[in-house]
Amino acid sequence: MRAFRLSRTFVGLLLLLAAVFFFSFLPTTKEVVAATDQETHATARNAYNDKVSAMYNFRYGKERPFLPSNITTDNGQFIDPKDFPTAQYCGHCHQAAHQQWRESAHSNANRVPWYLKNVNLLNDEKGIEFSRHCEGCHDPIATVSGALTQGGPKKRPYDQDGVTCSVCHSVQKVDLRGTGSYVLGVPAVLVDESGNPLHRFVTDAEILQHLDRHSAAVMKPFYRTSEFCAVCHKAALPHELNDYKWQRAMTPYDEWQNSSFAKQSPLPFYKKDSISTCETCHMPREAYNGRDPGAKNGMLASHRWLGANSLIPAYYGFDEQARRIKEFLTADVFNIDIFGIEDNRAPDKLIAPLGSTNFTISPGEKVTVSVVIQNKGAAHSHVPEQRDMYESWVDFSVKDASGKILGESGALQASGDLDPSAHSFTNRLINKNSKLNELHQVWDNRVVAYNNTVQSGRSQLVRYAFTVPNHPGRLTITAIIRYRRFDQRFIDFAMKPHYVQPIIDMVSTTRILTIGNNSPTAPSKSENPEWMRWNNYGIGLLDAQQYAASLHAFEQVAHLRPDYADAYTNIAIANIQWEKYDDALPSLQKSLTLDPNNARALYYLALVQRNKGQLENAIASLQKVAQQFPQSRDAHRELGFSYYQQHRYDAARAEYETVQSIDPDDLAAHYNLAILYRRLGLKDQARVQSAYFADQKDDPLASTYALDYLRLHGEVAQESVPWHVHDLDAHGSTGTQPAITADMLPSQQQP
Structure with missing residues (x-):
């Protein structure tokens, strides 16, 4: 009996081996392998994208699902909001940063009642799809998840997190158009050994064991630049929003880039000793003695983003904020x-x-x-x-x-x-x-x-x-x-x-x-000090188009500080604004005697030289400026125009393309590149630039709307005139405001 049992077992083993051998050679047989994290996630994302697409309002076409915002995703598909870890999840470890963020304008970007009232006004007047223009920055998760459409979800828990941790820390790419001009990837808090993002749930313990891989997942070098902030802190009103034309809405990034804080332009009236970015002022490192892993050497980058939003802390009772x-x-x-x-x-x-x-x-x-x-x-x-x-x-x-x-x-x-x-x-x-x-x-x-x-x-x-x-x-x-x-x-x-x-x-x-x-x-x-008081007075006069008085003020600066090169440059600027180019030249020469490589003086010298027909000299001066300040849009713009005057179209094209790399919406670059591309035989590129220029140039008829408004509102009309007086004797009296006449209107302002 025992021999029989052994024989039966042996035969069974032979049959099993034969079966394995046989089926291993069948051509239709495929080895079963568990799907990778990447494959599993891609399948789930495709399914989610198909589900949303079936009911989504693609007002501007399927290839541009998020307009009027410039936001997009890594592959153009929607992202499931469940893929975004909550701020509370991040706060398990980053307790201090989380607490600061909770009181910030970023955290409350889409839940404060005044914002909701305004965006709902847009929804009521035009439709919820237009609110993507706002929400690309105020509620990115709702935007990329496809929620901003008719029939979309009304209850969105992630709205309470506004611009949350996993939004900023999953941005893959940015550009300088603004209005949400960033590429959002699917968030990941950890990468694997090969650097691939992990989309599955990751425990705190795993992150703490692999802090280097956590950092690789959530930090990129450009997060520390002003360009990162520019994607939302620069914005336009496109024709897709207003059914009219492109209009610039706000330019904090451009203003920074042209300021002395950035040290990228030679033209500011004052100089700074060091570069300050958006993060320098709004995310300064502060002393911290707690256990937040984001702290380095006892310092933690502030996530309060202190600014001017004084109402949020008052409304929510954030006393420290x-x-x-x-x-x-x-x-x-x-x-x-x-x-x-x-x-x-x-x-x-x-x-x-x-x-x-x-x-x-x-x-x-x-x-x-x-x-x-x-x-x-x-x-x-x-x-x-x-x-x-x-x-x-x-x-x-x-x-x-x-x-x-x-x-x-x-x-x-x-x-x-x-x-x-x-x-x-x-x-x-x-x-x-x-x-x-x-x-x-x-x-x-x-x-x-x-x-x-x-x-x-x-x-x-x-x-x-x-x-x-x-x-x-x-x-x-x-x-x-x-x-x-x-x-x-x-x-x-x-x-x-x-x-x-x-x-x-x-x-x-x-x-x-x-x-x-x-x-x-x-x-x-x-x-x-007295010289600076005169200097600031002169700057104010210059902007008020009071050129003679401005000139006098800057002459006082030169008298008080004869070794101050910019005093003479400022005198020249007043003369140039006054179109007295010959009078500007001696002051610029004096400035350059005191400081031979002064880029600010060289820039204005170039304008004088070009006005006198000395194109080669103007170009040489501007080239020196551009060498010192390669990000100066003004230097490259003037160089481009100077080359154009010499019919050096390739050189002019290069300069205007550089201007567009600094500011993609520079109107002069659109206009001149449309001409240059056409002359260089690049007709398709010329048409693109011409279309941009046509959309972004001022509407010559629109000023009549402003003039009509100002005529009816004398109490504010004087503010449109650069040189005016607030009369306290007449203040509050009936009929004291002057009638608005043609010579007071903005288009007719005279020095």
């Missing part, structure tokens, strides 16, 4: 200088700088005070970004010895609205009905009536007139730059009537005037 934002906004962003006084009976006589000279003011005298505001601490304009509904302004007051206000410009009214004739750092967006887009309906915008923002490193001059009281005594004049997140009209719409926001006084200055004789006073700690 509120305190830090106030510190940020009051930390030497501005210098404000009550610079000089003019007697209206002798307007050519300027008493300045106040505090350094004797002067007399008489009872009953009408005087005009010049206030100079210098943007010295921001690498972009104030107010930046969507300035049509943000609100910052000058509150200027005159008080007598008892503290009684004799006159004020910039007070808040009982309704919470700002005095409409106050000097505010804003613009006015006007629609085709010549009305103000006061609820931030950027999709209806046709023209900007005016723009009073102060660019980085520049100064603005604001003038106030009042009559000195007839009784002796002292006067206290005070100028304050105030800021709140939104104007009252917008916040009342977004929240509730008379909603109160925090107001931050960013900087203030006061001077005491004696009715009678005034002696010099000691300068305050915050006061600029």
Whole structure:
């Protein structure tokens, strides 16, 4: 019996081996292998993409599913929102960064009620697919998941995370068009031994065992550059949004790139010792003693992104964020200088700088005070970004010895609205009905009536007139730059009537005037040296198109600092703006004698040389500038035009293509490349550039909308005129605003 059993077992083994041998040679047999992580994920992603595509509104075609935003994904397909790890998941280890992020504008980008009210206004007026323009930056997960379509999910838990950790840390590529111009990949918190991203769930323990592979998955060198921030902090209003034409919406990146902070342009009035990027100011490394693995050498990069969003911490009760934002906004962003006084009976006589000279003011005298505001601490304009509904302004007051206000410009009214004739750092967006887009309906915008923002490193001059009281005594004049997140009209719409926001006084200055004789006073700690006070005054005059007065101010700088090369360059700039090219040349030569390789002086010298027909000399000067500042769009643009004048079309083409690499939407580059490509026989490329130019150039008819609006609103019309006075005597009186005439309109501004 036992032998039989052994034999049967042996036979069974033989049959099994024969079967294995036989089936291994069958041509239709395939070895069964478990799918890789990449294959499993690709299959799931394809299935998700097909599901969304079946119901998605491809308004602009299947090849451009996310317009009007410029956002796209690594392969153009939708990404399942479940593929994005939550901020809470990241916060398991990065506790400090998570807590900071939770209080930031990024975290709350798509849940604050004022944003939702505005974007829902767009949805109601045009359709949810148009909101992709906003959400590509405010809610990237909703955008790339295909949720922004008719019938899309109403409950989206990821909205509460806004711009979350796994969004920024899965960006694969960026460009400088803005409006969400980045490529988003499927997030991964770890890569395998070969560097391939792992899409399966990864435990904290795995990450801690392979921190190098975690870093490879979530960090890229360009994350530390300003170009990374530019993808959202630069934006346009394309014709896909407004059914009109391309319009620039905001340019914080370009403003930084042209500022002294970036050190990429020779043209700023002041120089910095070192380069500052967006991250330098908004993600500084701070001392940290906790256990967040992101800390290096006891320092952690701040994830608060401190800026000007003072309403989020007030609304949610983020006390630490509120305190830090106030510190940020009051930390030497501005210098404000009550610079000089003019007697209206002798307007050519300027008493300045106040505090350094004797002067007399008489009872009953009408005087005009010049206030100079210098943007010295921001690498972009104030107010930046969507300035049509943000609100910052000058509150200027005159008080007598008892503290009684004799006159004020910039007070808040009982309704919470700002005095409409106050000097505010804003613009006015006007629609085709010549009305103000006061609820931030950027999709209806046709023209900007005016723009009073102060660019980085520049100064603005604001003038106030009042009559000195007839009784002796002292006067206290005070100028304050105030800021709140939104104007009252917008916040009342977004929240509730008379909603109160925090107001931050960013900087203030006061001077005491004696009715009678005034002696010099000691300068305050915050006061600029005298030469700089004149320099800032000259810059303000230059931007106000007061070229003769600007020239005089810069001559005072040269007198006080004869070794300061830029003083002579500034004199030349005033003359060039005045189209007095011959008068500019000696000043530029003096500047270059003091500093032979001064790129700023060489740039303006080139403009003079070209005006005199000295093209070769102009090109040589511009080449020196471009060598020192290879990212200077101005140097390359002027070089391109100079080569074009010499019919050196290949050289001109190269320069304008360089300009486009710095700013893809440079209008002069579009125009000139359209011509150059055509002359070089590149007709297809010429047509592309010509189409860009046609879409992006100003609409010559749109200015009529602004003019109609300004004619009806005398209380704000003077702000569109570069040289005007706020009359405190007439303030608040009926019918005191002057009639708007043709010579006051923006298109007719005269020096």
